[in-house]
Amino acid sequence: MQTPRRGELQVLQNVVIDVDDDGTIISIGHRDGPVTHDLGEHSVLLPGLIDSHLHAPQWPQLGTGLDLPLEQWLLEHTFPLEKRLTEPEFAAQVWPQMVATLLAHGTTTAVYFATIDVATTTMLASTCAELGQRAFVGRVAMDHTGGTPEWYRDADANVSIENSHLSIQEIQMLGNSLVKPVITPRFTPACSNDALIGLGQLSIETGVRLQTHCSESDWQHHYAIERFRTTDTQALAGFGLIRPNTILAHGDHLGDSDLDIVRLAGAGVAHCPLSNAYFANAVFPARRALDAGVKVGLGTDIAGGASPGLLPQCAHAVTASRYLEDGVDPGLSAHERGVSNSRIAITDAFYMATTGGAELLDLPIGLLAVGRSFDALAVQLNRPGSALQMWTEIDDGDRIFEKVVRLAAPADISNVWVNGRRVAGAA
């Protein structure tokens, strides 16, 4: 079950998928005869899920501290923890547990913010390579004396650029085709102008893509206007950071002209709906962005979003869009409460988590189709004790899909493959 295009569900039944030694799908068709792995009758195969934005060194605090505003959450909890994750001993505990758990949740591709430390960032890339997760791993660049604590920042703009370059080289030297570097200025409040300019240059010189946060919250939105006299998006564009496949996390407060800039550059947004409820002060208008032709993927924003895996995030994306459409304040009349035509369907959300994410990353994943890599997960139906139950009396393809996306618990994910290799599951 998959969404080749936004809002379009495709259900293939009784098919055999042939995968070559490079992990690429070479045929999909009806066939009898023996197969390497038979899902059986009570399973559904989905394309691998793409988490287009998450913070690896925040994994140990997943689920905590969500009552704090973004700035306080960063300074009192998040930066200290990220600092701890520059210790190789702690990173050696956290990275494998995190990557294995995300794989078990069906996250076949992850786009990581790592730490400011080159060594533990490379360790993360190695862990992904070893456990078989497709990943972009970014050493975080942050040198601004105003927006970062002195105990967790790059010494200056040159160090920001040099260490980013070094991290690229180290990750590329791992020689794993699934694991790639990504240039990662944290966000404008944490970066000096010199660093932002230099990192844009580094992207041009190395051909390595970029990611950063953009207009996540009221605070960040107004910070940019205060500092740059323009929107965060326009500022990033001015620094040369909005390039093909640049991933802008959140983007809740992007205006129409910002969306134009993103679209025209071939960049896109990592939409992180659950996190946004806590830290963005507003709902990202996903439908508006998709309608405008902007590439949109889905992200957990771990640990700002306190939930691993993309299936729950699909449900959160639909729920957020409903809050945006209907509004929230019962004290207002219905017509002044929300923003009409904002709702998205579960197929739109799944598209963002798969095909849309693949487009955002420009990778041949997100769809089980000839020429694409075999990244997939199998979901078991009617497991005893699971809420994911089909009733032959009432269920058909569309309903099964919606149930799978909304109800599959981690334990219902029976097998996960990345590039043809089984990376999680018991079978």
Added chain:
Amino acid sequence: MQTPRRGELQVLQNVVIDVDDDGTIISIGHRDGPVTHDLGEHSVLLPGLIDSHLHAPQWPQLGTGLDLPLEQWLLEHTFPLEKRLTEPEFAAQVWPQMVATLLAHGTTTAVYFATIDVATTTMLASTCAELGQRAFVGRVAMDHTGGTPEWYRDADANVSIENSHLSIQEIQMLGNSLVKPVITPRFTPACSNDALIGLGQLSIETGVRLQTHCSESDWQHHYAIERFRTTDTQALAGFGLIRPNTILAHGDHLGDSDLDIVRLAGAGVAHCPLSNAYFANAVFPARRALDAGVKVGLGTDIAGGASPGLLPQCAHAVTASRYLEDGVDPGLSAHERGVSNSRIAITDAFYMATTGGAELLDLPIGLLAVGRSFDALAVQLNRPGSALQMWTEIDDGDRIFEKVVRLAAPADISNVWVNGRRVAGAA
């Protein structure tokens, strides 16, 4: 870990809980020596979770049809399915699977809307008794020719009242102290005035409590004003239906005077945050209701809320309150976007799912304390592959609690007890 009062976390460590043969806790203290069941070091015990509002015959459609407005969802999907669940053969499949699954998710008490059929409603009560779930089971009364389809309604007001009475008698004759009837007019649009008046009388005559939906959506809110020239709450009060421990599901559009009526009657609200995002057109202002002294429990509203179990619902309640506080439309400035002082903490949400729900139901549950029934669940920490990981480097009591509530997957719930009897789990 538990919340004796709203917002107050209590952590008891290394204690032994003694339970008598009636399932009542008779002592909690520190003690050495052998115990019947030792949780070990890597588990947390929580009070049993109370689902104060859900629809049993909607279980097979859990997770589907959420793109429809409430009226269409009811008429095209929900009523036909509820009709199917008046067939004993289908009910015999659905009820045990549902009750067992809910128990495995930690739902030790459930307040059910069943079907309009007496026999399958009694079957549900029997199933709860057999599997050991504490439950209120309500035969649904609905006789209004305008608000119900002719193929799924009581023949007239007398039948509504008589069958409700019969259902009470059948459930009471089961003789199970954990399973009780509840008088259940569906909601005012589905009930004639005569039925509503008669059901209020039936409550007085039998001493059996009531439940109904109240001011869930704009549509229902305005329907009441149109039909009764007053709010839904005032209308229900006029019919004699707002009585001690009456459970009003949703209540999103209750005004201050409505909340007063509810509070003064000793009734309360079953807050169903996830469902509300899809069907209520606004967020229930839980903090305002709690501050006003109204009893508030938490409900899944299965299948309007597409998620079983109350731990996810706790997170949804906090998330919904954040949407209400911050607002949703990035096109508005921050100060005109939301409703300040609306956020609730995770401890508030857990209170509603346990101690608050117990107060709503007037039952000695929801808290592990002497004199209360031993309804509880054990959550395993650091299960391989689970996102629920503690890191000794950073985690303490408060953080562990927040992680457990936000991150525990069904598979992390290792044991569940109701009234001292183990009803789910492998140990």
